Amino acid sequence: xxxxxEHSSVTxxxxxxxxxxxxxxxxxxxxxxxxxxxxxxxxxxxxxxxLAVGATLVRLRGDAARHHDERAPRAGVADVxxxxxxxxxxxxxxxxLALTFLISGVLVPGGPWLFFEIVVLGAVIVARRQxxxxxxxxxxxxxTLLAAMLLFRLWIAYQGGRNHWSLLxxxxxxxxxxxxxxxxxxxxxxxxxFTPDEFGFPPAGLSFAPTLALWAVGFVSCVAGxxxxxxSAREHENDRIHALIxxxxxxxxxxxERILPEDEWQSLGLHGLPERxxxxxxxxxxxxxxARQKELQAALDAGKLLAxxxxxxxxxxxxxxxxxxxxxxxxxxxxxxxxxxNDAADDRRSRDxxxxxRGGTHS
Amino acid sequence: xxxxxxxxxxxxxxxxxxxxxxxxxxxxxxxVPPAKSVAPQDVIEEGPRIVEPMQFLGSGAKxxxxxxxxxxxxxxxxxxxxxxxxxxHLDGCPPLLEWIASMDGQRLERLLGELRTGxxxxxxxxxxxxxxxxxxxxxxxxxxxxxxxAPAERLxxxxxxxxxxxxxxxxxxxxxxxxxxxxxxxxxRVMYVAQNAPVIGTLQAxxxxxxxxxxxxxxxxxxxxxxxxxxxxxRHGSALSRFVGTDDPLSGFASDALTMFxxxxxxxxx
Numbered sequence: 281x282x283x284x285x286e287h288s289s290v291t292x293x294x295x296x297x298x299x300x301x302x303x304x305x306x307x308x309x310x311x312x313x314x315x316x317x318x319x320x321x322x323x324x325x326x327x328x329x330x331l332a333v334g335a336t337l338v339r340l341r342g343d344a345a346r347h348h349d350e351r352a353p354r355a356g357v358a359d360v361x362x363x364x365x366x367x368x369x370x371x372x373x374x375x376x377l378a379l380t381f382l383i384s385g386v387l388v389p390g391g392p393w394l395f396f397e398i399v400v401l402g403a404v405i406v407a408r409r410q411x412x413x414x415x416x417x418x419x420x421x422x423x424t425l426l427a428a429m430l431l432f433r434l435w436i437a438y439q440g441g442r443n444h445w446s447l448l449x450x451x452x453x454x455x456x457x458x459x460x461x462x463x464x465x466x467x468x469x470x471x472x473x474f475t476p477d478e479f480g481f482p483p484a485g486l487s488f489a490p491t492l493a494l495w496a497v498g499f500v501s502c503v504a505g506x507x508x509x510x511x512s513a514r515e516h517e518n519d520r521i522h523a524l525i526x527x528x529x530x531x532x533x534x535x536x537e538r539i540l541p542e543d544e545w546q547s548l549g550l551h552g553l554p555e556r557x558x559x560x561x562x563x564x565x566x567x568x569x570x571a572r573q574k575e576l577q578a579a580l581d582a583g584k585l586l587a588x589x590x591x592x593x594x595x596x597x598x599x600x601x602x603x604x605x606x607x608x609x610x611x612x613x614x615x616x617x618x619x620x621x622n623d624a625a626d627d628r629r630s631r632d633x634x635x636x637x638r639g640g641t642h643s
Numbered sequence: 644x645x646x647x648x649x650x651x652x653x654x655x656x657x658x659x660x661x662x663x664x665x666x667x668x669x670x671x672x673x674x675v676p677p678a679k680s681v682a683p684q685d686v687i688e689e690g691p692r693i694v695e696p697m698q699f700l701g702s703g704a705k706x707x708x709x710x711x712x713x714x715x716x717x718x719x720x721x722x723x724x725x726x727x728x729x730x731x732h733l734d735g736c737p738p739l740l741e742w743i744a745s746m747d748g749q750r751l752e753r754l755l756g757e758l759r760t761g762x763x764x765x766x767x768x769x770x771x772x773x774x775x776x777x778x779x780x781x782x783x784x785x786x787x788x789x790x791x792x793a794p795a796e797r798l799x800x801x802x803x804x805x806x807x808x809x810x811x812x813x814x815x816x817x818x819x820x821x822x823x824x825x826x827x828x829x830x831x832r833v834m835y836v837a838q839n840a841p842v843i844g845t846l847q848a849x850x851x852x853x854x855x856x857x858x859x860x861x862x863x864x865x866x867x868x869x870x871x872x873x874x875x876x877x878r879h880g881s882a883l884s885r886f887v888g889t890d891d892p893l894s895g896f897a898s899d900a901l902t903m904f905x906x907x908x909x910x911x912x913x
Contacts (some may be wrong), residue, residue: 301665307724308673313876313883314868318677325673366776370659443884482677484873485880 289519290367292512293536297374299505306498307385312370312482314605321389321480327398328384332376335405339417362552364520371513377418378506382418385499386429391478397429401591418506430499434492436474440481464595514603517551518542524558539569644835669732697821699771702778702906702913705731708771714764723768726751730772733779736911739794742780751776755801759808763818766809770822773801774829774907782833783909784840792840795833795909796849802830803852803856810860814870824874825903828882831857831896854892863887898908 298400308320347593374405383401404425419427451530456467476485522542525533540562545551548565550558580602591599693714694701698707708727715723730748742748753773758769780797786789806826813823834853838845857863861872863886868876876883882895906913 290655294655294662297659297662297670298665301662301669303663305672308669308895309675312677314873316678319673319675322673325670366659370662373666374662377669381669441884443881483679484868484876485884532818556716636878 286414289512289515293367293371293374293516296507296509296512299371299501299508300374300378300381301505303498303501303503303505304385306494306501307381309494310482310500311487311494312484313487314484315347315487316482316484318482320384323480324387324389324394325380325384327387327394328382329380329406331383331398331401332379335379335400335417335422336376338405340520355381364552364554367516368513368552371509371516372508375506375513378502378509379417381502382499383507385495386426386433388433389478389480391474393436393472393474397432398573400429401425417510418503422639424505427499430495434495436479437486437491438488440474440476440479441486443485445473445475446470447474455621464594476639514546518545520555521545521550521558521562524555525562536566693818696767696818697825700774700822700825701904702783704771704775711733711764711768711771714762715758715768716761716765717755722750722754723758726754726772730775730779733775736779736781739776739782740797742795743776753850755804759805763809763816766805767819769821770826772807773805773897774904776801777829777833777907777909779911781910783837784836784850786842791842792837792849793799795837795840796852799830799833799837799849799853802826802833806830806856806860810871811869814874820874822876823871825900827857827860827871827875828879828896828900829874829904829907831882831886831893832900832907835897850893854886857886857896 308325309317310320311317363372387397404422436447439445449468450471451468452466455463522537525536525540527533528536540548548561550561553561698704699711708731711727712720712724713827726747730751733742737825743752755769755773758765758772777798785793806823809819810823810827813819816823831853832865834849837849838847838853840846840849860869861875861883863872863883872883879895879899882899885895886892900907
């Protein structure tokens with residue numbers, strides 16, 4: 281086992297956990313105009329946790345479905361990846377909390393907009409299940425959606441920070457141009473109004489600039505921590521599998537690793553299995569692949585069959601190289617002399633094309 | 644694997660423990676309640692005291708102005724009474740610049756300076772006189788003058804002097820907190836009038852002067868606000884937001900001051 285790499289993967293998981301923790305801390309704070317720090321409240325956190333649970337279940341189902349398609353007909357929910365040691369558990373907890381912090385960090389804290397965002401996120405999660413692209417805690421599409429929602433929340437916070445309690449204020453043409461104070465109430469129309477209480481703003485008002493900095497850094501920190509922890513967890517699982525294979529004699533272990541390349545281990549469902557089931561699964565997959573290899577070899581050995589169906593020309597030469605490479609090498613050594621019927625057929629085809637033989641001599 | 648008994652294993656355990664604590668803290672901070680808005684409590688003071696100080700600044704001040712006499716130091720009480728009678732019976736809406744340059748106006752200005760350096764009750768008494776002068780003189784910009792902003796700027800400087808002395812310490816004073824907040828708004832309104840004095844266009848100098856002073860008084864920058872700034876924020880948050888974040892910073896102050904004192908228009912109209 282590569283001890284340095286093992287240490288690196290565990291370090292990566294812990295580092296990712298730290299990043300997620302710091303990010304969650306920053307996403308949970310807001311600063312008012314007096315410089316006081318307060319929390320963003322429990323409501324959005326609770327809803328974020330619920331949506332993260334839903335996304336996790338969808339991911340597990342996606343894992344099971346994917347493994348069912350790719351590996352074994354009897355695969356099911358029991359084949360989902362589960363953490364098998366402390367770093368693995370930390371990676372899962374980190375990923376779940378990162379998703380919770382991210383969702384709760386981008387949700388608006390209350391009001392009708394909150395339910396609108398819940399519906400959008402729920403629809404995206406369900407759509408993700410239908411695509412069965414599980415296996416990742418945060419897809420690129422989901423990340424884009426969360427970033428857009430963060431932008432929306434920042435816009436609302438910006439408006440609230442200016443004591444503008446609406447999403448948008450549109451000046452009414454002509455009326456808004458007139459310099460009369462008594463027209464002030466009808467000079468503009470507000471769209472998407474909200475109240476400070478709905479969004480949990482502190483009584484002294486939300487100081488936008490430092491809060492923006494907190495939330496933006498928190499969001500980036502959570503995403504970076506999640507990606508780091510995920511990548512490290514995958515490496516950690518690969519190290520477990522590698523360690524098991526390395527219990528075989530050296531040459532045999534090398535052979536097994538050639539048959540089962542490392543970059544296929546996750547898609548083959550080897551991650552997250554207990555050691556006993558992991559060994560059995562590797563046995564099964566090696567047996568399947570060896571059987572397939574032998575079938576292929578047997579098909580290649582049926583050289584005569586291929587020679588009889590040789591169409592000649594470029595394709596024919598490739599066929600012949602596969603079926604009888606020694607004969608092909610011998611023909612080249614004779615200065616391009618070809619003695620087979622295919623050569624004659626080849627030359628005839630060449631004459632048909634341009635009226636003169638091309639290259640080589642004819643028997 | 645990292646052996647749990649080794650130094651690396653202990654380090655890993657510590658790191659995981661610290662990450663867990665960080666997770667708990669990250670969840671826990673969401674419940675931190677926001678700081679309550681600063682509101683000075685009504686303090687029951689020993690002995691006699693002035694109640695409802697805002698009534699001395701409103702249009703009905705003349706009904707109670709005489710109550711202030713007993714709070715003035717004996718050596719200036721007579722002058723205060725005389726000037727109080729004078730300003731509360733000022734007729735004809737004289738132009739502020741002319742009146743303040745007159746003998747009576749100079750006497751008043753000297754007395755205001757003395758009252759500013761006196762007790763809190765004397766500070767309130769001085770403010771009462773100042774509001775009455777603003778109510779009884781004309782400081783609205785003239786159309787045909789070369790310096791239409793001058794009367795409003797002059798009045799603004801009188802308010803500024805009072806705020807400079809008492810603004811900061813008034814925030815936690817039950818007697819002066821509300822008058823100080825109101826005076827900050829009125830100062831903003833007066834300087835807004837000066838800024839918009841020309842018939843065409845606006846003046847930058849009054850705006851810059853008012854903005855610099857109010858920024859210093861309320862500490863509206865990114866750092867923590869002053870106690871008076873917190874009071875203004877809690878009572879007139881919209882005005883303060885407009886002061887911080889718009890191209891027309893004094894408009895919020897002007898609007899709120901006009902709502903609070905509709906008779907302070909600079910033309911003696913009720």
